[in-house]
Amino acid sequence: MRLFHAPGSPYARIARMAVIELGLEDRVTVTETTLRDPASDLLPYNPLGRVPALLLPGGITVTETTPVLMMLDALVEPARRLLPGPERPGLLAAYGRALGFIDGIAVWNRELRRPACERSPGVIALEEARAERAADALEADVRDGGFACRDAGWLALVSALGYCERRHTAFAWGKGRPALRALFEAAAGRPCVARTVPPAGMGSAAPALSR
Numbered sequence: 001m002r003l004f005h006a007p008g009s010p011y012a013r014i015a016r017m018a019v020i021e022l023g024l025e026d027r028v029t030v031t032e033t034t035l036r037d038p039a040s041d042l043l044p045y046n047p048l049g050r051v052p053a054l055l056l057p058g059g060i061t062v063t064e065t066t067p068v069l070m071m072l073d074a075l076v077e078p079a080r081r082l083l084p085g086p087e088r089p090g091l092l093a094a095y096g097r098a099l100g101f102i103d104g105i106a107v108w109n110r111e112l113r114r115p116a117c118e119r120s121p122g123v124i125a126l127e128e129a130r131a132e133r134a135a136d137a138l139e140a141d142v143r144d145g146g147f148a149c150r151d152a153g154w155l156a157l158v159s160a161l162g163y164c165e166r167r168h169t170a171f172a173w174g175k176g177r178p179a180l181r182a183l184f185e186a187a188a189g190r191p192c193v194a195r196t197v198p199p200a201g202m203g204s205a206a207p208a209l210s211r
């Protein structure tokens, strides 16, 4: 199997962390690709041009984080799987909350990367408020004992916080959120975390509007 990723992508990082956490490095080749690039080696496999994308031996490419995690989980015995099933609604809700947190921050970040004259103050304000609200809820979750097992929700939360820390520095996510900060710092030494730290910087500028 081949997992396409980009080093700055918080979604692809979840899949990369899963490969390491599940001990699948001998079965999944992790390949860096380029985004927003018409010559990207990803496009023949995923016309959406997004990561993560998992190319299976038979030629099928599974895209989007959750389906990719499902495929990776299927390679290990049930007790080791990362994605919670519907019989664990609390864990499933935590995963959804952390993944949705990334979605909002990604929109906010993309807006900030536009040329100043194309930025929407309304979108920025909306996403900033969403991120603050979600981070407060995640802080309460962690304080109350949530995200305690290393499952898909934990991977998504650590990836989200790592993205804010390294790439979306407009968001002071750790300020006044000691439980999130402690979880993030405790996670840092775990190999799946330490080996997938994203590069610093916001990412490339969003393409300018063509007029």
Ligand SMILES: N[C@@H](CCC(=O)N[C@@H](CS)C(=O)NCC(=O)O)C(=O)O
Binding pocket: 006, 008, 009, 010, 011, 012, 035, 036, 049, 050, 051, 052, 063, 064, 065, 066, 106
């Ligand atoms: N909903 C998707 C989101 C994946 C996504 O948006 N990935 C970004 C990188 S963080 C991407 O590939 N973007 C391509 C682009 O910006 O053209 C998932 O769950 O995997």
